[in-house]
Amino acid sequence: MFWRLEREIASVGPEIHGTIFGVPIANSFLLSVGITMLLAIVAYFVIQKFKERPDSTQNIFEYIYESMLELTTQITGSEERSKKIFPVIGALFVYIGIANLIGLIPGVTSFTYKGDALFRTPTSDFNTTVGLALAMIFLIQVISIKEWGFWGYLGRFFKFKEVYQGFKQGVGAGCMAIVEFLVGLLDIIAEGAKVISLSFRLFGNMFAGEVLAVLLLSAVAFVVPALWLSLNLLFAVVQAIVFGSLVAAYYSLAVKDDAEIHN
Amino acid sequence: MELEAATVLAKGLATVSLFGAAIGEGYLIGKALEAIGRNPEMSGDLFTKMIIGVAMAESSAIYALVLFFLI
Numbered sequence: 001m002f003w004r005l006e007r008e009i010a011s012v013g014p015e016i017h018g019t020i021f022g023v024p025i026a027n028s029f030l031l032s033v034g035i036t037m038l039l040a041i042v043a044y045f046v047i048q049k050f051k052e053r054p055d056s057t058q059n060i061f062e063y064i065y066e067s068m069l070e071l072t073t074q075i076t077g078s079e080e081r082s083k084k085i086f087p088v089i090g091a092l093f094v095y096i097g098i099a100n101l102i103g104l105i106p107g108v109t110s111f112t113y114k115g116d117a118l119f120r121t122p123t124s125d126f127n128t129t130v131g132l133a134l135a136m137i138f139l140i141q142v143i144s145i146k147e148w149g150f151w152g153y154l155g156r157f158f159k160f161k162e163v164y165q166g167f168k169q170g171v172g173a174g175c176m177a178i179v180e181f182l183v184g185l186l187d188i189i190a191e192g193a194k195v196i197s198l199s200f201r202l203f204g205n206m207f208a209g210e211v212l213a214v215l216l217l218s219a220v221a222f223v224v225p226a227l228w229l230s231l232n233l234l235f236a237v238v239q240a241i242v243f244g245s246l247v248a249a250y251y252s253l254a255v256k257d258d259a260e261i262h263n
Numbered sequence: 264m265e266l267e268a269a270t271v272l273a274k275g276l277a278t279v280s281l282f283g284a285a286i287g288e289g290y291l292i293g294k295a296l297e298a299i300g301r302n303p304e305m306s307g308d309l310f311t312k313m314i315i316g317v318a319m320a321e322s323s324a325i326y327a328l329v330l331f332f333l334i
Contacts, residue, residue: 012332197322204325211332242318 005221007214012207014125015116027117028125031108035098035122068093068244075245076252085251088139093244096132099123100206100236104229124206126199133198136247137191144254159184194250198243205239270334277330284324291316 014026050058068090072082103109103121111118122128145153155161159181166177209232216225295313299306 197326200326200329201318201322204322204329207332208325208328238314238318242315245315246319 005217009214028120028122031119032122072248075248089244089248097240126203129199129203133195137195140254147255157184274334277327280327281324287320
């Protein structure tokens with residue numbers, strides 16, 4: 001029937017095309033490398049040539065840069081903190097934004113190579129999102145160790161010192177300190193939950209976008225998939241913003257507040 | 264009970280959590296609209312923050328959806 005268009009639903013794992021020196025190359029990896037090279041080319045050929053008086057392309061880049069910086073400053077609270085973490089957060093915004101949107105360009109996912117799709121949205125592959133989330137949480141732990149010192153970092157999870165000081169004050173304060181000790185132990189599990197929640201949120205949004213597009217095409221192929229595509233554009237941008245701002249929020253929780261620095 | 268039947272039942276049960284996500288998002292949007300009504304100058308700022316909040320409240324629904332595809 002001409003109403004419908006049957007395609008098969010993409011599998012959860014990526015399709016492997018081949019191996020290079022024993023490392024399997026998946027179809028989402030090709031687009032990841034492509035996006036990185038595109039950003040490097042833009043950085044070299046466009047941004048190196050910026051002038052004092054901006055013309056139109058420079059205006060667009062500066063507008064995007066300043067809005068990302070303002071969003072990060074609202075989350076971390078102070079200007080100098082956000083300037084420290086901004087290289088990572090800005091790169092997350094740009095990379096994940098482009099990676100989410102590149103699967104929606106018509107025709108990119110239609111090339112096939114020996115029966116499998118040649119390209120696939122990078123963030124609809126669970127490997128990419130878990131890699132990003134693990135790298136970010138590991139980076140935040142390293143920054144936290146550098147800020148508090150190694151024993152101070154362990155002391156945020158195992159709060160022996162607070163229990164000792166609480167019992168010195170009195171039994172009531174001591175019992176509250178024991179509750180705080182248990183909450184500190186739960187914080188260890190919370191770090192693992194952060195990795196899972198970051199990776200699953202991004203993967204689920206993008207993968208569900210692909211699967212629902214196939215399902216809608218097999219039901220009514222004429223106007224309805226266009227509505228779904230526009231909704232998917234919104235979700236792609238929003239998920240990139242959410243990932244970046246959550247990493248910025250976790251960073252600002254892991255370092256000393258401004259009040260403690262000035263003491 | 265065979266494995267097929269148990270799988271299909273599990274798929275159906277996994278979507279019960281979407282109910283809670285919808286209630287949470289509705290509450291959040293209601294509070295955001297109330298805040299816009301009190302202070303209409305900040306409505307652009309509040310709308311952006313509301314969209315980010317909705318994306319985060321939707322995440323438990325997304326976990327249920329991923330589980331649905333994995334089962």
